[in-house]
Amino acid sequence: MPDTTNYMILGYAVTIAILTGIVVYLVLKARNLRAELQTLEMLDAEDKSKEAESATSPARETLPKQVEHPNMPA
Amino acid sequence: METGVLDRYSPGRTRFLNMLTVATAISMALALGLALFYASTDQVQGDVQRIFYVHVSAFTGGATAFFVTVIAGIAYLRTRAPKWDRLAVASVEIGLPLVTVTLLTGMIWAKPIWNTWWTSDDPRLNSMAVMWLLYAAYLTLRGAVENPERRMRYAAIYGILAFVSVIYVFFVIRFRTDTLHPVVFGPSPVESTAKGTFGVKDPRLVLTISVGSIAWMLLAFTLMWHRLRMENTAEHVRVLKARVLSQ
Numbered sequence: 001m002p003d004t005t006n007y008m009i010l011g012y013a014v015t016i017a018i019l020t021g022i023v024v025y026l027v028l029k030a031r032n033l034r035a036e037l038q039t040l041e042m043l044d045a046e047d048k049s050k051e052a053e054s055a056t057s058p059a060r061e062t063l064p065k066q067v068e069h070p071n072m073p074a
Numbered sequence: 075m076e077t078g079v080l081d082r083y084s085p086g087r088t089r090f091l092n093m094l095t096v097a098t099a100i101s102m103a104l105a106l107g108l109a110l111f112y113a114s115t116d117q118v119q120g121d122v123q124r125i126f127y128v129h130v131s132a133f134t135g136g137a138t139a140f141f142v143t144v145i146a147g148i149a150y151l152r153t154r155a156p157k158w159d160r161l162a163v164a165s166v167e168i169g170l171p172l173v174t175v176t177l178l179t180g181m182i183w184a185k186p187i188w189n190t191w192w193t194s195d196d197p198r199l200n201s202m203a204v205m206w207l208l209y210a211a212y213l214t215l216r217g218a219v220e221n222p223e224r225r226m227r228y229a230a231i232y233g234i235l236a237f238v239s240v241i242y243v244f245f246v247i248r249f250r251t252d253t254l255h256p257v258v259f260g261p262s263p264v265e266s267t268a269k270g271t272f273g274v275k276d277p278r279l280v281l282t283i284s285v286g287s288i289a290w291m292l293l294a295f296t297l298m299w300h301r302l303r304m305e306n307t308a309e310h311v312r313v314l315k316a317r318v319l320s321q
Contacts, residue, residue, distance in 0.1 A: 001115070004122035004186045011125040011182040012110075015132070015175050019293075022171050026300055033307045040314040047321045 083303070091299055098296040101289035105131065108282040125183040127286045130258070132175035135290030137240050139169030139298060140209065144237045147230035159226040160309065162233050163216070164301035168294055170209050177206055188254055197246050198255040205239035212236060 109127035116123035142165040150158035180202070181191045193199060212232055219225035247255045 001117055002120045002186065004120040007182055007186050008121040008124050011122070011128065011179045012106075014178050014182065015128050018171050018175050018178075022168070022297060026297070026304065030300075030304055030307075033304060033311060037307060037311050037314070040311060040318055043318045044314060044321075047318065051321075 091296075091303075094292070094296050094299070098289070098292045101285070101292055105282070105286040105289040108285055113278050113282040114276060119187055122183055122186050125179045126258075127282050129176055129179040129183060130283060131286035131290040132172050132179070134287040135294040136169045136172035136176060137244070138291045139165045139172060139294045140233075140237055140240050142294075142298060143169065143233040147233040150226060150230040154223075154226075156222075156226060156309070157306075159229060160305040161298075161302055162229060163213075164298050164305055166209055166212050166233065168297045168301055170206070170213070172290065172294060173202075173206055173209070177202060184254075193254065196253050196255060197250045198243070198253050201239065201243045201246050205236075205243050208236045208239050 105127070109124050113124060113127065115121060143162050146158045146162035146165060149155070150162065180199070184193075185191050212229065215232070216225055216229055219228055247253050247257050
């Protein structure tokens with residue numbers, strides 16, 4: 001019987017390397033997506049709260065101008 | 075803090091996916107143990123013949139993933155729902171590395187047995203390489219079509235047509251006589267009574283290859299499911315990014 005054990009080990013090593021590669025790729029991709037999603041949700045929530053704030057309180061520009069009294073101290 | 079789409083999956087489905095992941099890990103470990111310690115050593119080839127259990131099983135897993143691409147493609151063309159396109163991408167992304175295992179282990183097995191890593195005259199080897207390139211091109215070409223609706227439609231059609239190569243790879247050794255590749259299951263055109271170079275009647279071989287094939291199919295389904303969830307999250311990220319940038 002020929003000694004072909006080294007080739008068998010190489011074959012299984014390549015298989016394990018590829019499978020590990022898939023798992024690492026999936027884990028890293030999931031981690032990046034999760035981080036990106038959290039950042040975007042934070043930004044989205046900030047934008048929404050700003051919108052809500054501007055909707056409830058009138059903008060500074062829209063406030064009626066105070067009529068200055070001629071005798072008012074400067 | 076919200077975790078968005080990641081929380082939208084039902085706890086039941088997540089629990090099932092977790093159980094499937096554990097079952098896959100156990101079955102893969104079992105398949106590896108059977109291949110290395112239980113299956114009989116081939117008297118002619120020696121230990122390298124144990125590559126057979128990975129070589130064939132990985133193809134089973136890859137072909138399963140590519141079959142899912144076909145189903146997803148048909149479903150997309152019928153419904154035009156983007157979720158089917160996401161499933162198709164997930165299945166190709168998982169199927170491709172699995173058939174890469176088949177391709178590379180085949181080369182490693184060929185070296186001591188055929189005295190060559192690769193022979194360009196062999197129809198099985200060539201068709202396998204063409205199949206690999208077709209699915210690699212699927213992923214590359216998707217990026218070339220900018221219009222999303224057109225991209226999904228083209229990808230669906232491509233995914234369905236590319237499966238012809240999988241069928242051809244499976245059957246080519248059953249009708250071509252000019253191949254070095256043995257037929258393990260079923261009659262060979264070279265010798266009608268032969269069933270490969272090693273007997274499939276060996277119960278240890280049958281058990282090991284059966285467990286291996288089931289384990290790799292489970293692996294394909296589990297990885298596809300994880301990859302699909304990721305693709306759904308990526309889609310949610312794309313929508314959210316567009317909303318944030320437009321504000």
